[in-house]
Amino acid sequence: MGEQAPARPGRYSPGLPRLVPGTYAAVVLKLPPFVYLAPASLEEALSLHADHEDESRVLAGGQSLIPLLALRLARPEYLVDLSRIGELEGISEEDGAVCIGAMTSELALEHSHLIAERLPLLPQALSFIGHPAIRSRGTLGGSLAHGDPAAELPAVALVLGAQLVAESRDRGRRTIAARDFFLGPFTTALQGDEILTEIRIPWQAPGTGSCFHEVARRLGDFAMVGVAAVARVEQGMIRSCRVALTGVADRAVLRTDGELGLTGESAGSFDAAARRLAEELNPPADLHGSAPYRRHLVRTLVPRVLERACQAAAAGAIS
Ligand SMILES: Cc1cc2nc3c(=O)[nH]c(=O)nc-3n(C[C@H](O)[C@H](O)[C@H](O)COP(=O)(O)OP(=O)(O)OC[C@H]3O[C@@H](n4cnc5c(N)ncnc54)[C@H](O)[C@@H]3O)c2cc1C
The missing domain is CATH 3.30.390.50 (CO dehydrogenase flavoprotein, C-terminal domain)
Structure with a gap:
């Protein structure tokens, strides 16, 4: 392994190894600069996101956001990475609904027995999204929050009558029906300081x-x-x-x-x-x-x- 890259406090990990000369410089050129924040809990993430409300974006699987950064279509000063927050991942059932953490990957949903039994429409639609490598990183919450008019999962959320749970540090939790969530191209009902935390989808009834x-x-x-x-x-x-x-x-x-x-x-x-x-x-x-x-x-x-x-x-x- 090669030498250590020079430290760039607040932007890049000072421990990032430089594998071949020039590789690190290419990364610097590709994405615009941002401050990377990696909270370990939802509480911390909500606080960081609220502190930098107008300048921060939440990072989930990065399958849409990272290309947007590379193309300079988004220029947030802060990225709040949700990937270390275990409480945002998982699939369970409660009161006739399947409850899915926003950071649950599309691939995990596709292979879940509970989803196959209760919401068989979901894996059918997921199989059309990109390729397995993309679905292994992309998340349900990320796809819904992104609000792409050509994406599969917003249509699935609408047809199944999903309820989306959004949280903010200052106003707490609220639930938004899927039909009130998508407002236009890449525009949703989420406020600047809110994080989508859970998606609740009623079971498909027998018959x-x-x-x-x-x-x-x-x-x-x-x-x-x-x-x-x-x-x-x-x-x-x-x-x-x-x-x-x-x-x-x-x-x-x-x-x-x-x-x-x-x-x-x-x-x-x-x-x-x-x-x-x-x-x-x-x-x-x-x-x-x-x-x-x-x-x-x-x-x-x-x-x-x-x-x-x-x-x-x-x-x-x-x-
Ligand atoms: C080659 C390729 C092909 C693809 N093909 C398809 C396809 O056919 N169909 C399809 O639907 N998608 C496709 N995608 C997109 C993929 O499904 C993404 O995973 C998804 O759209 C975004 O999910 P993500 O977790 O990667 O979110 P990110 O890219 O991390 O975030 C997307 C946006 O949502 C916001 N966000 C993410 N999570 C939250 C949250 N919990 N709360 C609030 N805001 C949040 C971010 O700030 C950002 O603005 C493709 C992507 C690639 C790279």
């Missing part, structure tokens, strides 16, 4: 089926359009149903029973509802797909996903 599917240019890319659906079916009739879409607006979009006009309909006739939904949306156009093509994907994916959700419900399984 309920769910499905997630998306179309992307390549496996692992962000979706052009993604659709999540949850349906409850009794004797071949839809009793309730919810659909959430990603990639079609400035944030994930939710449509429920009355808005879809499917309640009381037979489980199988979804084309008209999908056409109505495609017409009322105003999807973005970019290098990956035009607005008409995204509408076409809505018309194609919504019936397919609803049909699979209803089949799962009718089969008595929950996915």
